[in-house]
Amino acid sequence: MTMLFDNIDDEDHKIFLDEEDENLFDLPPQSSAPPADMPTPRATEILIGHTSIEQQLLYMLDHHRFPHGFIFSGLEGVGKSVMAYRLARYLFSKDHKSEDSSGLFGETLARPSSPTPSSSLYTSPTDPVFARVASGGNPDLLLIERPFDEKTGRIRGSLPVEEIRKIAPFMRKTASVESGWRIVIVDDADTMTRSSQNSLLKILEEPPEKALLILIAHRAGALLPTIYSRCVHIPFAPLPDDDIRRSLLGRCPDHQIPLIISMAEGSLGAALEYADGQHADLIGQAIGLLQDGQGLRWNDIQIFADFFGNKGNDDSQRIFKETMLWVASGIVRNKINGFDRLKSAPLGRKLKIHDDLRIHFDKCQSGNLDKRFLIMGAYMVFE
Amino acid sequence: MKFSIDRAALLRALAHVQSVVERRSTIPILSNVLLKADDGMLTLSTTDMDIEMTEAIAADIAKPGQITAPAVTLHDIIRKFPDLSKVTLELDPSGNFITVKAGRSDFRLSSLPVSDFPQFGGGEFPTSFSVRAADLRALIDRTKFAMSTEETRYYLNGIYIHAAENEGVDVLRAVSTDGHRLARFEMPLPEGAAGMPGVIIPRKTVLEIRKLLEEAADEISIKLSANKITFEFDHIVLTSKLIDGTFPDYQRVIPAGNDKVVEVDPKIFSSAIDRVSTISDGKSRAVKITLNGKTMVLSANSAESGSAKEEIEVQSETEALEIGFNARYLLDITSQVDGEGCRLTLSDASSPTIIQDTSDPSSLYVLMPLRV
Numbered sequence: 001m002t003m004l005f006d007n008i009d010d011e012d013h014k015i016f017l018d019e020e021d022e023n024l025f026d027l028p029p030q031s032s033a034p035p036a037d038m039p040t041p042r043a044t045e046i047l048i049g050h051t052s053i054e055q056q057l058l059y060m061l062d063h064h065r066f067p068h069g070f071i072f073s074g075l076e077g078v079g080k081s082v083m084a085y086r087l088a089r090y091l092f093s094k095d096h097k098s099e100d101s102s103g104l105f106g107e108t109l110a111r112p113s114s115p116t117p118s119s120s121l122y123t124s125p126t127d128p129v130f131a132r133v134a135s136g137g138n139p140d141l142l143l144i145e146r147p148f149d150e151k152t153g154r155i156r157g158s159l160p161v162e163e164i165r166k167i168a169p170f171m172r173k174t175a176s177v178e179s180g181w182r183i184v185i186v187d188d189a190d191t192m193t194r195s196s197q198n199s200l201l202k203i204l205e206e207p208p209e210k211a212l213l214i215l216i217a218h219r220a221g222a223l224l225p226t227i228y229s230r231c232v233h234i235p236f237a238p239l240p241d242d243d244i245r246r247s248l249l250g251r252c253p254d255h256q257i258p259l260i261i262s263m264a265e266g267s268l269g270a271a272l273e274y275a276d277g278q279h280a281d282l283i284g285q286a287i288g289l290l291q292d293g294q295g296l297r298w299n300d301i302q303i304f305a306d307f308f309g310n311k312g313n314d315d316s317q318r319i320f321k322e323t324m325l326w327v328a329s330g331i332v333r334n335k336i337n338g339f340d341r342l343k344s345a346p347l348g349r350k351l352k353i354h355d356d357l358r359i360h361f362d363k364c365q366s367g368n369l370d371k372r373f374l375i376m377g378a379y380m381v382f383e
Numbered sequence: 384m385k386f387s388i389d390r391a392a393l394l395r396a397l398a399h400v401q402s403v404v405e406r407r408s409t410i411p412i413l414s415n416v417l418l419k420a421d422d423g424m425l426t427l428s429t430t431d432m433d434i435e436m437t438e439a440i441a442a443d444i445a446k447p448g449q450i451t452a453p454a455v456t457l458h459d460i461i462r463k464f465p466d467l468s469k470v471t472l473e474l475d476p477s478g479n480f481i482t483v484k485a486g487r488s489d490f491r492l493s494s495l496p497v498s499d500f501p502q503f504g505g506g507e508f509p510t511s512f513s514v515r516a517a518d519l520r521a522l523i524d525r526t527k528f529a530m531s532t533e534e535t536r537y538y539l540n541g542i543y544i545h546a547a548e549n550e551g552v553d554v555l556r557a558v559s560t561d562g563h564r565l566a567r568f569e570m571p572l573p574e575g576a577a578g579m580p581g582v583i584i585p586r587k588t589v590l591e592i593r594k595l596l597e598e599a600a601d602e603i604s605i606k607l608s609a610n611k612i613t614f615e616f617d618h619i620v621l622t623s624k625l626i627d628g629t630f631p632d633y634q635r636v637i638p639a640g641n642d643k644v645v646e647v648d649p650k651i652f653s654s655a656i657d658r659v660s661t662i663s664d665g666k667s668r669a670v671k672i673t674l675n676g677k678t679m680v681l682s683a684n685s686a687e688s689g690s691a692k693e694e695i696e697v698q699s700e701t702e703a704l705e706i707g708f709n710a711r712y713l714l715d716i717t718s719q720v721d722g723e724g725c726r727l728t729l730s731d732a733s734s735p736t737i738i739q740d741t742s743d744p745s746s747l748y749v750l751m752p753l754r755v
Contacts, residue, residue, distance in 0.1 A: 128498060135499030136410035139432040139624070147409075165534075172537040173433055173585065173624040174610035176503045208627055 041081030042143075043134035045125050048247060048268055049239045050079055054121055056234070057087060067232040068207035071189070073220035074236030077269020081187065083236070084214045088141055088183045089123040089133050091212070095140075095180035139176040142167065144186045159188060161195040167203055171211050182211045189215035190222035197224045204230040238266020251275045256284065262336075263326050270322075279319050282308060286323045290382055292341045301379050309372035317371055321361050324378045328354040342382070356381045384448025386420045387471040388440070390464050390485065393425075396438045397458040399619060400429040403436045403591060404454045412499045416454035418472070421447040428500075429454055434588055435503045439618040449497045450474050452481050460490055503622050508606035508613060512575035514555075516599040516616070522557045523593045525568040525746045528715045530586050531561035538628030542589055545581030546572055553577065558633050564712050565633060565749040566719075580609050583626035588612070592621055637749055638735050641728040643701035645674060646741060649725040653717040655693045659683045660710030662691040668710040671755045675703045683710075706732045707755030716748045 039045075047054065060066050072080040123130055132138040144163050149156045167184050175182050186192075192200065204213065204227060213231070217223060220233065241261050247268060248257050252275040260280070264271035274283060289301055308316045330336030332350045334343055342350065360381055364374040400416060408414055408431070419426040425442035428435060460483055461470060468485045475482060475491070483490040514522075523542070531539035539561060547556040553572035558565065592614055596603075599616050606613040614621045656670055663669050663683040673680040677699065682692045706729060717725060722742030729736045738748040 128502065131496065131498035132501060135412045135495070137412040137432075137499050137501040139430070139501050139503060168534060168537070172627055174627045176432075176611070176624060178506055178608060178610050180610075 040134075042085050042136070044082045044085070045122075045130075047079060047082055047086055047121075049243045050083060050236060053083065053234055053236065054086075057121065058118060060232075066212070068211060069204050069213040069215065069227075069231035071215045071217055071220055071223065071228065071231045071233045072236060073217045073233065075238055075265070075267040075270075076218050077264075077267035077271075077273075078236045078239060079268060080216045080236050081185075083121075084185050084216060085133060086121045086123070087214070088138075088181075088185065089127070089129050090118075090121040091181045091183065092133065092138060092140065093123050093127050093129045095175075095177045140180055140182050142170045142182075142184045144184065146188050146191060157191065159186070159192040159196050161193060161199050164192065164196040164199045167200070167213075171203060171208055175210070179210060182208070183214065184212070185214045185216065187216050188218070190217040190219045192223075197227055201226055201230070239268055240266075244268055244271045247272065248275050252277070252280050256280050259283070259287075263323070274319065279316070282316055282319055283323050286320055287327060289379065290327065290339070292339050294341060294383075296379055296383055301376060305372040305375040309370070309375050311371075313371070317374060320375060320378070324357055325354075325361075328357050353381055384418075384420050384450055384474040385445040385472070386425055386442045387445070387469055388425060388442040390461060390466065390468045390470050392440050392442075393470055394458075394461045396425075396427050396440050397454070397461055399438055399595060400427045400436045401454045401458045402594065403429045403431050403434050405431045406455070412451070412495050412501070414453055414455065415451040415495055415500070416457060417449065417451050417497065417500045419449045420444045430501050430503070431587075432501055433585065434591060434621065434623045435501075436591070437620040437622075448474060450481055451495050451497055451500055452492050456492060457483070460492075464488065503611070506608060506611060508608045508611070510576065510579040510607040511604065512573040512579075513602050513604045514570070514573050516596055516601055516603055518570050519603050520593070520596050521745070522555075522568050522570065523589055523596070525719055526557045526559040526566040527589055527593065528719070529559040529561055529564050529566040529748075530589070531559075532586070533561065536562070538583060538626055538630055541583040541585045541626050543581060543583050543630040543633075546576055546579050558630070560631075560633060560636075560749075563709070563751050564716065565636060566716075567633070567637070567747045567749075569745050579607055581630065582607060582609075582612060583628060583630055584612060585623065585626050588621070588623040595619060595621065636735065637747070638728075638730060638737060641730040641734070641737055643674075643704060643729040644699070645679070645701065645727045645729065646698040646724050647679065647695065647727070648723070649717050649720040649740075651695055652725055653714060655681050655695050656710050656713055656717065659691045659693050660714075662688050663710055664688060667753055669707050669753050669755050670710040670713065671705065671707045673703075673705050674699060674701060701729075704729060704732065705755075706736070707753040708736075708750060709753055712750055716750060719746065719748070 072084060074080055125131075129138065133141060136143060144159070144166065146156045146159050147163060148154075164186075170184065171182060186200070201224070207213070215223070215227070215231065220228070220235070244261050244264060244266070245257060248260060248271060251272070252260065256275070260271050260274045260283075263274055263283070273279060285304060289297070289304060291297070308320060327336065327339070331339055331342050332347075332354050336343070342353070357378060360377050361374070363369065364371075364377070397416070404414055404416075413431060417428040419428075420442065421444065423441060423444055424439045425444070426437060426439045428437040430436070464470060464485045471484045473482050473484075474494075479494060481492050481494050483492060526542050530541060533539070539559075541559070543558045545556055547554055547569075549569060554569040555572045555576055557568045560566070602616065604615040606615070610625060612623055612625060659681045660668055660670050660683055662685050664685040664687060669683065671682045671684075673682065674697070677696060678694055679697045680692060680694050682690065684690045716738050720738075720740045722740045724741035726739045726741050727736055728739070732752060733754070735749050735751050738750060740746060
């Protein structure tokens with residue numbers, strides 16, 4: 001008897017585990033890799049826009065007013081990381097050049113008393129520094145990022161203190177080039193936990209010579225005032241539409257460009273992501289299916305949800321979310337083409353759509369609900 | 384690139400260089416070894432961005448070139464090949480793979496671009512001198528146990544090496560301390576080391592170089608600059624960053640006025656401390672030493688386990704004295720004393736004690752007492 005019960009028990013247990021496995025623990029790794037033709041900020045050679053910031057940085061450097069810490073803040077994808085790596089490469093390649101000016105047999109050659117000031121922070125991709133910064137293999141550069149969580153298979157939502165604690169040992173070793181720069185780039189600095197921020201403060205309070213800390217933050221307000229006061233804050237403005245348009249040319253069909261520019265709201269990173277073939281299709285279809293909020297073709301929505309709602313399509317689902325929220329907020333602000341019926345609805349109704357949509361997405365996220373429901377539910381809000 | 388080489392020679396070199404590679408690095412290029420084949424020599428390099436290790440071995444070079452390959456995997460493969468086999472490595476024409484062949488085995492390993500590999504940059508080394516391997520071994524062994532691991536006083540996380548003068552003789556001095564104990568080792572100043580900058584060699588570098596010294600030949604050439612140190616011997620070059628900090632003025636904590644001298648057999652002393660400290664509890668592992676004429680009583684008390692007492696014979700001219708020490712710290716020091724006698728120079732129960740080997744004046748240890 002006991003045998004039998006044991007068996008049944010085991011079986012039950014197994015089924016339960018399987019289910020849990022599938023829903024909770026077997027999440028596909030989030031693919032945060034950009035589309036193949038889009039280089040990561042580390043390997044991006046060209047900076048778009050932000051020339052005044054570049055001049056400001058050069059001015060500070062030439063006039064020996066370089067701080068120990070920078071906060072680069074602004075929209076995601078606007079060019080903060082690109083600028084940070086550009087600055088790092090520039091400083092490293094300068095270090096190497098000054099070292100090269102020593103003679104073949106160790107004697108120091110006469111150096112120009114005042115090196116000619118550079119007009120930009122550009123470093124050629126043929127410079128050896130470029131490849132090493134891109135691969136993460138520069139001994140004087142430390143990159144701190146949100147770590148990959150092996151338990152959930154996703155990038156963690158916050159920057160834990162263990163990551164920040166890597167900075168002190170790095171700063172306390174000599175640079176690999178004599179009196180060279182040591183640079184730490186903290187990405188997503190606004191997701192630092194409270195203890196991470198306090199740990200970072202310890203370094204900002206007593207920075208070593210020729211050390212530079214660049215904090216990249218999408219929401220500078222999330223940083224402690226004490227961190228703020230020890231860094232030079234450089235806000236990155238959204239890019240002008242023309243700059244984005246130029247970068248989009250040839251990447252997607254021309255008729256989609258105005259829509260993508262409007263959705264990107266000044267973020268080049270977002271625009272390039274939206275312009276990627278599959279993503280642009282998704283955006284077009286998602287908006288098309290809305291049909292001004294009446295007579296929704298549920299059959300088509302079902303097919304659409306089945307297609308994009310399956311596992312491993314995290315990027316598509318995120319872009320779907322961003323698209324729907326953008327439409328909803330466009331309707332509230334009357335800043336979207338089409339959707340005349342929804343736009344003419346009373347403000348209360350429009351706000352309700354927007355809020356309901358947010359609540360729906362939050363619920364799907366926190367409850368880890370079926371992704372097909374995430375898509376279908378969003379349309380229900382508009383109906 | 385193509386070359387063939389004896390399995391044993393390649394395995395030996397790979398075993399050396401792969402010990403620097405961090406097992407859990409998030410930067411892919413750091414888990415790779417850089418292989419350079421040129422002029423009858425194969426050069427292998429690895430780095431963790433703080434230390435760079437390079438070893439050159441003779442190889443049969445068919446076509447010179449450079450490539451990177453995953454260090455640990457390559458080491459495992461070579462290790463599993465049968466002894467006395469000849470290994471052939473070749474770069475795939477596509478440039479993305481390296482093939483490793485021995486006998487009938489054939490492996491294809493993925494490779495990363497050579498340009499991604501970190502460079503420590505040449506730079507100048509104004510100071511260079513050489514020391515005997517045995518001396519460098521002694522220097523590290525006598526001091527490494529006292530290195531601190533505490534992050535806040537980062538400038539103590541290594542061995543401080545500098546040129547100094549002791550009673551009119553120029554010496555090369557190594558010092559390490561964690562605030563509770565201090566170890567100082569001296570040797571005659573090697574030629575060329577005069578005027579060297581005082582440098583702090585980081586903990587990991589100390590341990591890596593010590594591993595290599597196990598099988599090192601006679602002479603080690605050391606080169607120094609303000610930001611890097613290089614050790615060179617038997618075709619191995621280890622270059623390391625240094626700790627960017629100021630070592631505290633350790634001379635101040637070496638007491639000059641201690642007048643009570645006690646001599647004891649280090650082996651008897653060590654084993655007695657070891658036995659008695661079985662009883663001591665807590666982190667401090669306190670052992671009390673009571674001196675009375677020619678006897679020394681070691682005792683330990685614990686509220687939970689009980690008490691222990693052991694008497695040993697000593698040579699001493701001093702009056703009675705009671706002093707407490709951390710047993711582990713005391714053992715660390717007495718285990719460094721190889722000679723016949725261990726000399727303790729004390730002052731009182733709250734002042735630091737000097738411990739020395741009676742037959743070897745090159746090393747000196749200072750230990751802070753515990754209140755017991």
